[in-house]
Amino acid sequence: MSHPKPNVMAPAASNGQYQHFVPQFLLKNFAHRVPKAPKGPKGTPKPKYEKGMFPGDLVISSLDLTQEAAVFTEKPVSRILGQINMYDDFTKPNGEQRHVEKLLSKLEAQAAHIFTKITKAYEAKEGGVVLSRDERNLIRKFLFLMKYRSHRFHTRFFHERPDAYSENDRELLREYMDEHPQFQTPMQVWLHNIKTIIELDMDPELNWVRELPKKMYQDDAMWFFTHVQGCYMALCVPSEAENEFILADNSYSVHEGPNKYARDIKSNKEGALGYVELHTFAPVSPKIMVVLRSLILPQPLEDQSPAIKEQRDYTRSLVLDPYGPVNGILADLPVRKAENSYSEIVNGRLVFQEGYDGRRGKDDKFRFPFFPIESQHVNIINSIFLDNCLRCTSLVYNSKQAFARTLEWYLTAPPLEIGKILTGEDKEDRLKTLKKLEAVSRSLGSEKAALWVMPTLPPTLQDHEKIRLRHLERHREYKKALVNDERKPDDEAFFKSIKELHALTRGLSEADASFLDDYELLGGSYDTIEKDIDQVVRMKILRIKIDSWSNGIDEGIRQRNRELLVSEYLRLPSHRLWFYIQSERDMVMNHEGIDLLSPQMDWPGMPERAIVHGIQQIEDLAKSTDLLSMAIVVDVTLRNADPTLNSQFKPPERLELIVRSTCREMFATIMEPERIKHNLSRQVIEDLEKVLFTLVYPTPP
Template identity: 25%
Template sequence: MSSQYHHYIPRFLLRNFAIDKYERIFEGNIKQQQRKGQRKNKGFKKESRRKAEILQTYDREKDQLGTSLIGETYGYRDMYKDFNNKDVMHVEERLSKLEGIASKTIKYILKESQEQNQVVLFRKNLEDLRKFIFIMNYRNDNRWRQFTGDNFDPITKLMVKDFMQQQNLKRPEEVWLQNIREILDTPHHEVKDNMKIFKVDRDEYKHRMVECFLIIWQAGENDEFIVTSNGFGIFEGVSGTSFGLPFGFVYHLFYVISPKLVLVLCPSPFRKEVGKTEILYKRFGGQRSIFENAPHPAAIPKHVGRVNTSCSGSSNEPKFNITNGTDILDWKFHKFDAALKANGIERRWNDEFTFSFVKINSATVHLVNAILLNEVKPDLVLTFFSHSYLYKTIVKYHKDYKDSVKKDFTNLKKKLRTELNRTHEDDLHLRKNIPASSTFMWNVREMN
């Protein structure tokens, strides 16, 4: 079987940043140009669909500002080959099905964000989306290298070794591949209990994809989100070591899906109706979230399932007691389900959740981008939509971002300044022959 290039950030997301999806025209009569554009697009719809394949990128390792083909960016060859299975590409095939489902949901979210101030998702769509974004983060560059290079702290390395023996696996990367396969094959609400998934990753799924709630932040007209190699699923929160084990507690998880939208997962204390962030901060030595003042409106649920409350309390139900070693999250889930049943409600696939598109200010957009910039590795590949906004982002990062360790993007800043000066010179050249009485401007629009 021939080698295949597998993306850890999928093509359909990267196409939202593609520069050949848009055209930049210098125009005076906008309505006239729009009519021309409509006639042009009418005849070349198929050609337009084939575009959206070029990204504007900065390669930090090469110190190179330029463009890159989507088909050759953010991926590795043969990431999902399972040589222990007759069908070596079976994981990739299953993943492509989930990606197809999630892509429809994300495209729907993007479409609604351009026309509405909210979007309604079914529970099943939401569960598939959560599973998808977890796997997108789990299969990223850093996590994949961790398993292929057996790059763990001593205690986790022992845990991986024990798990390999239990599951009859020979190499750490087989653990990574089995985890993905099992997550794909297991219903969302059962992933946390699947013992074929490595415990550390199973617990991470439980906390991030089940306990955390989802919000959708939207950048303003003059703001943009960026994408980095390890930025899909990066988190802001608390990290350190406890009893010799590394730990991280998430305050916010970020999944940029377009220059204008980012999906954000937050633990329940950030819900307005819960309002227990102070207790959370106290637990971690007073370390506060840098996004504590940003809006956190939870989705509004509409449950369609009704149950007979007189039949509740079956003796066959598992016993949950916080004092007998029950995991605290499992206890919370049980209490929540019990509260639903007490009110005659049960979860159904077609329960509806209404999410607001939450407009955030420029300062918050810059903070999200700063988190992405601050966690980059030496081999960073950064994708952006416009040179001018990336320049502004780098300036703000160097000036305002408060962190003990900052990355140096001085070279990128210089290259962006050179590019912006060149664009300005082109602009002046075009304006030379324009009569003083006329007004022309640059207009950027989607071609299809």
């Protein structure tokens, strides 16, 4: 479908309105008032002041990063961290162009009331603040929009034509615009998404989860859901009086968590393969930082329940295993979930209050403590902002001394621990920014040199574009499921794309996506994988519970219980048992969990893989016409040589024994290709022979 070419460009700045992407009510928490100029001798000319810089006006101290050399400056609260006509839609009539800006102003006023409650509670040393469910939800909505309404996203969507939008989801956005011809520009989609989220009624029953993807661009609706439901909010404050948080253009947009980069062999370009948001941030003042912490990280109170801990560990392994043994640099941040009005702590465990019916209500209350954090954590959070300030215009601070300390800490911290790993297409620009900050640090009295790492040989990838297209296919399926109220997309092609995607993201060929190949070989498919994963988690939990419940009784009885449970598990479908065996093996090898959708490449030797493929080859051999013909000839020969065989075994039994014996003799030859393919030792093959022909198919020598 062709789209007209509307004019989305703003009018001249002289006719425009300065619109903040960081609201003034937050900026004021970092501001101070312009002091009165001292009186000079009689007849001294009155000092000249710029607009917004008169005595008593609120101003912001900041480091201006827009110059070749960064400079310290003061700016009015009204003229920093914003831009002209940022949220105006100039394809609309004059009276409607600033509709979204007005909605944002209304939301900011509501959020300001709640944040004022937080800052006043901190100043009064109350130890925490109580918010209603509605207040908490409004803050969560506001914090997502602080990320989504940022300068970065304005730049992302600010195009006159759909084909000018060039981000990774470009095909999805263009498809969405084709389906909704009222949107002529990507900018209109962005503004509509902001409006939809502002007006969203986040009802306690979570009906909005099903409705939101039908009302806006589905990819960003899914992102909003993940942001709101996939983490919890904590209020952090410095434990030492001299420490302070800083504020940058993108402080509300950056995250802490593992990233994965690679160089595409085809294009010779470096790019991100994926990332995980373990923590995101929202500076409230120099002394208060909202931290949104992922629910996959450990929670000591909830994890007192073995079932909950097992589920959380399993989920974390699924998410983080592709990035190596990482939990993030803020994993030890001393925070926890807010307390609520419908649960309590009894004997160190979190339990629901008596009479609670399990329903969420608007009258529910949540108490958010102020968590004191030490210098290390304050510096890490500030360093995350500094490490991502390449496209920023300003670094806002309250005390220059506190800013100098945290800047020096960032520049001199070990790169592999805190960032400063310069990769990707913009690595030269990042190095330039790093040296700019180093010059600032020296001007503030530091004599230390900045440390950084620029890898010379990043990991390579066969085809980054193929990964991107696989991701698009995945999102299309989820969009179809969400919009049509389906529980999950029902498409076998989607299952196959998951295999290829996981193989590619690990830098492997498609043929090496072997784990799910084995799963399919055992009868698994897209239709069974969701239930199998769920059931394996339950199987592991039951296994743990049986051990926990029988703690203290005779060890022989406990072992018998384990064996009985395993016997029952052996009755399950082989593809489900396959998942369980993989999971149990990883637990024995001291892993936290298992990535069920990736090949297990780190452990030398995979005998269970050889069993899967070996059994198939043995069965194919046993069913072959040539072997059966040979077995019949051998049977006749044996009966003639030893007539007593007729009385001991029936004809089918004799044939069965002959076939098994022949397969056992040929086993080593059959398994040699599998041994080489899976890097198995000859000892493993010998052990497999004993298992197969002693336990599975009992066979005489």
